[in-house]
Amino acid sequence: MKVLVAVKRVVDYNVKVRAKADGSNVDLNNVKMAINPFCEIAVEEAVRLKEAGTATEVIAVSVGDKSCQEQIRTALALGADRGIQVETEGPVEPLVVAKLLKAIIDKEQPQLVILGKQSIDGDNNQTGQMLGALANMPQGTFASEISVDGDKLNVTREVDGGLQTISLNLPAIVTTDLRLNEPRYASLPNIMKAKKKQLDVYSPSDLGVAVTSHLTQVKVEPPAERKAGIKVADVDQLVDKLKNEAKVI
Amino acid sequence: MSTLVIAEHDNSSLKVATLNAVAAAQVMGAGIDILVAGADCGGAAEQAAKVPGVGKVLVADNAAYAHQLAENVSLLIAEVAAAYDNIVAPATSNCKNTMPRVAALLDVAQISEITSVESPDTFKRPIYAGNVIATVKSTDAKKVITVRTTAYDAAPAEGGSATIEAISAVHDAGISAFVGEEVAVSDRPELTSAKIVISGGRGMQNGENFKLLDGIADKLGAAIGASRAAVDAGFVPNDYQVGQTGKIVAPDLYIAVGISGAIQHLAGMKDSKVIVAINKDEDAPIFQVADYGLVADLFVALPELEAKL
Numbered sequence: 001m002k003v004l005v006a007v008k009r010v011v012d013y014n015v016k017v018r019a020k021a022d023g024s025n026v027d028l029n030n031v032k033m034a035i036n037p038f039c040e041i042a043v044e045e046a047v048r049l050k051e052a053g054t055a056t057e058v059i060a061v062s063v064g065d066k067s068c069q070e071q072i073r074t075a076l077a078l079g080a081d082r083g084i085q086v087e088t089e090g091p092v093e094p095l096v097v098a099k100l101l102k103a104i105i106d107k108e109q110p111q112l113v114i115l116g117k118q119s120i121d122g123d124n125n126q127t128g129q130m131l132g133a134l135a136n137m138p139q140g141t142f143a144s145e146i147s148v149d150g151d152k153l154n155v156t157r158e159v160d161g162g163l164q165t166i167s168l169n170l171p172a173i174v175t176t177d178l179r180l181n182e183p184r185y186a187s188l189p190n191i192m193k194a195k196k197k198q199l200d201v202y203s204p205s206d207l208g209v210a211v212t213s214h215l216t217q218v219k220v221e222p223p224a225e226r227k228a229g230i231k232v233a234d235v236d237q238l239v240d241k242l243k244n245e246a247k248v249i
Numbered sequence: 250m251s252t253l254v255i256a257e258h259d260n261s262s263l264k265v266a267t268l269n270a271v272a273a274a275q276v277m278g279a280g281i282d283i284l285v286a287g288a289d290c291g292g293a294a295e296q297a298a299k300v301p302g303v304g305k306v307l308v309a310d311n312a313a314y315a316h317q318l319a320e321n322v323s324l325l326i327a328e329v330a331a332a333y334d335n336i337v338a339p340a341t342s343n344c345k346n347t348m349p350r351v352a353a354l355l356d357v358a359q360i361s362e363i364t365s366v367e368s369p370d371t372f373k374r375p376i377y378a379g380n381v382i383a384t385v386k387s388t389d390a391k392k393v394i395t396v397r398t399t400a401y402d403a404a405p406a407e408g409g410s411a412t413i414e415a416i417s418a419v420h421d422a423g424i425s426a427f428v429g430e431e432v433a434v435s436d437r438p439e440l441t442s443a444k445i446v447i448s449g450g451r452g453m454q455n456g457e458n459f460k461l462l463d464g465i466a467d468k469l470g471a472a473i474g475a476s477r478a479a480v481d482a483g484f485v486p487n488d489y490q491v492g493q494t495g496k497i498v499a500p501d502l503y504i505a506v507g508i509s510g511a512i513q514h515l516a517g518m519k520d521s522k523v524i525v526a527i528n529k530d531e532d533a534p535i536f537q538v539a540d541y542g543l544v545a546d547l548f549v550a551l552p553e554l555e556a557k558l
Contacts, residue, residue, distance in 0.1 A: 016512060017377040026381050094349070095358055123376050123493065124361045129319065129349035138320050138425035141346045144487065154428065158487050159342040160496075161439065162432040166318070169424045178477070178494060179487050214358035218371065218384040226519060229540035231531075235553040238525065238543050246523045246540065248445070248502040249469060249558070 001111035001148075001170070003046045003055040006101060007039040007075050009068040010121045017121075023219040035071040038116025040078070041176040044183040045146065046114050047079035054148050055112070057081050061104050063088055063097050069199060076194035077186035083199040088211060094122075096204075096211050098130035103207035105135050110171060112153065117142050117175040128175035138168035142177040250278035250369065253307075253330060255338035255348070256285040258293035260315075263300075265442050266339035268403035271300055273396040274337045275404060276366040282307060283411070284329055286322050288315035294413055301409035309416040316427035317343045323350035324420035330355060330391065340395040340497075352393040359393045360385060364400035378493040379516030398441065399499035399520050433488055440491070443472035445502045448491055448518070449484070450476035452507020452528065452547055456484040461548070462506065464555040474498065476505075476514045492517035507547045510535030527551075 011017055012032040020027045035043075049055035060075035061084040062068040072083035086100045105113065113135075118125035132139035140146065140155025144163065147154045153168045158177045186194070204211050232238045242249045252274045257264040267283070274281050283297045286309040294308040307329060313321045326347065330336050336351060338344035340362045352359035364382070365373035371386045372394070440446065447462050447469070459473070466473050474496070475489040491498055493516035503521035508514060510526070510533055518524070519538055526539035529546050536542040543550060 011377070013513075017380050019381050026377065093358055095353060095356070098353060118494075120493075121377060123378065124359070125345055126349035126352070126359050126361060129346065130353035130359075132319070133323060133350040133353035136422075136424075138422070139346075139350075141319070142342065157342075159430075160441070160488075162430060162488055164316075164430045165428040166316075167426045167428050177487070178481070214387060214389050215360070216386045216388070218386050220376075220381050220383050223375065223379055223382050223519075226524070226538045226540075228537065229524070229542060231536070231542045231544060235543070235545075235550055235557055238541055239554070239557050241541050242502070242523070242525070246502070248523050 001055055002057045002059065002108060003049055004104065004108060004110035004113045005042050005046045005058060005060050005075065005080060006113070006115040006127070007043060007060055007062045007071050008036040008116070008119045009033055009062065009064055009071045010036045010119050013037055013120055019220040019222050023221055025217070026220055033067070035074045036116050036119045038118060038176050040183045041178070041180050042114040042116050043075045043078050043080060044181045045176060048181065050079065059084060059108060059110070061086065061101065063092055063100050065089055072199060073194050074186065076197045077191040078184065082197055085199065085201045086207065087201055087203050092211060093214060094124050094126040095130055095214065096209070097127050098134055099209045100204060100207060101131050102134040103209055112170065112172060112174065114174045114176065117177055128173050132173045137171055137173050139173040139175070140166060140168055141175040143174050144177050144179045146174055250335070251280040251333045252277055252335040252337055253333040254281060254283045255326060255336065255344055256283050256293060256297055257339050257341045257343060258285060258287060258290060260287045260290040261292040263293045263296040264341070265403050266341050266398045267297070268300065268406060269398035269401045270337050270339040270396045271303070271404040272401040273363065273366060274335070275302060277335055277369065280304065284309070284326065286314040286325055288312050296406070298411040298413050299407050299409050300411070301405050303409055303411040306411050306413045307416050308413055309418065311419050313419055313421035317347065318425050318427065319347040319350050320422040320425045321420050322347050323354060324422060325418060326351045327354035328418060328420070329416065334391060336391070336393045338395050339398050344395055348393055348395055355391055355393065357389040357391055357393055358387060359395065360387060361395050362397040363394055364397050375516070378513050380512060397497060399497050433486065437466060438470065438472045440472045440474055440496050441498055444500055445469045445471035446474050446491070446498055446500045447471045447504040447506065448474035448476060448508060449479055449506050450508030451478040451482060453479060453484060459485055461551040465551065465558065468555065468558045476508045476511070478511070505535050505539070506551065508535055509533045510538065
């Protein structure tokens with residue numbers, strides 16, 4: 001079966017992002033960019049399905065400006081077969097990303113679509129579910145384990161208080177949680193090979209999707225700081241402070 | 250202005266997260282109804298009807314909604330949403346699963362995990378793992394919103410007398426099925442609602458050492474959590490995880506043991522009222538947010554703390 005994987009270019013997870021002093025936006029000048037960690041897990045899972053003989057082809061798709069081709073190449077180096085970029089400018093809201101991905105689904109007819117559960121920039125946690133609704137596909141979000149069983153997909157999900165297992169009709173959507181797998185590192189030969197893999201570029205109008213905006217970012221600001229506390233000398237003082245000063249035990 | 254709050258419940262009772270969402274809805278204005286979708290969920294509906302300030306409790310009681318399958322519940326919510334300006338849900342794993350589907354069915358944006366209502370169309374929400382707070386304005390006539398539960402104190406649970414109205418519409422998409430669940434059984438309080446949380450990090454060194462937290466948790470009636478580093482290292486299951494990618498908690502007392510204080514962990518606990526950090530590295534960033542810091546070897550400090558509580 002054909003597997004479609006969505007990847008997003010985001011600020012590297014090690015970067016501590018700050019708001020610009022004028023509050024107009026976050027300061028992303030000269031920061032390192034990378035594939036969103038949850039998307040990397042999605043790519044790894046798709047590649048494992050291919051290695052297991054379950055998937056026949058893995059297609060990596062990204063929505064963004066030309067620079068996101070770098071992350072598509074990363075996915076190709078990890079083992080995806082070909083790439084698709086949907087060329088957009090500026091920020092694109094999850095609903096629009098979902099509409100663009102729906103159009104790619106219509107073109108490619110994958111049996112399985114794997115996405116990260118959220119991107120570590122906007123922290124929205126929406127795109128996979130929205131795509132499920134638009135494509136009328138079932139979804140296994142926050143997946144920690146998946147297995148294909150004939151025309152069904154079993155998904156174990158990380159939920160409040162434990163794990164839930166559901167069975168989905170294929171084609172289906174999966175969004176990844178942290179423990180689904182541990183992504184591999186791309187080898188140098190594979191990075192070289194990835195440069196030669198096919199990468200098609202579409203515009204939203206090619207796909208018949210209007211890039212609309214439903215939200216405006218008014219301003220950004222740093223979160224409220226906690227005031228610095230004190231260091232206690234020993235356990236006795238800690239217990240005393242908690243009992244008599246903070247009065248929480 | 251009318252708001253539909255989506256109830257988080259286990260059919261027999263209402264979860265406190267619903268009351269956090271009601272509190273956020275009350276800031277948006279009067280005219281609050283609650284939707285309880287489930288199977289044999291009369292118990293949860295009756296509790297929802299007691300929440301003060303609620304006009305109606307709509308109950309969709311059908312096997313199709315038994316396990317909160319997003320494919321089915323989203324169709325129901327999208328239909329009921331026709332009569333409301335705002336659809337508000339707590340950002341629990343169920344609602345995070347379902348609400349974006351609702352938004353897509355309604356062709357509107359979702360505003361995820363708001364921490365403040367600034368005006369009827371403007372909200373604050375954390376982005377970049379809580380390093381930045383964004384103020385966003387919605388241009389949608391109908392708004393789908395999830396609420397970070399720790400940002401709102403729970404609305405009162407008793408004192409109201411809303412009417413209960415049954416919804417007969419049944420939406421069964423027929424494309425997904427519940428197979429089973431493994432719910433962690435514990436005598437301890439739930440992580441997200443506990444008054445005291447004690448969490449271990451990579452400094453615990455292995456899963457066996459998490460037992461050092463047990464005695465203290467028992468004495469304090471605390472829930473046990475963990476940092477992502479401890480979960481990634483396989484010390485404890487993922488449902489222990491506190492942080493941007495795990496659970497967001499805001500207890501009265503949070504005790505971080507052997508946790509360095511990575512950004513992603515701080516995002517999950519920095520709204521706690523009192524934070525204690527125990528770490529042998531005096532330069533660990535966790536001390537920058539701790540009210541009380543103890544620089545000590547946790548293997549010495551924990552048994553002593555347990556003995557002295």
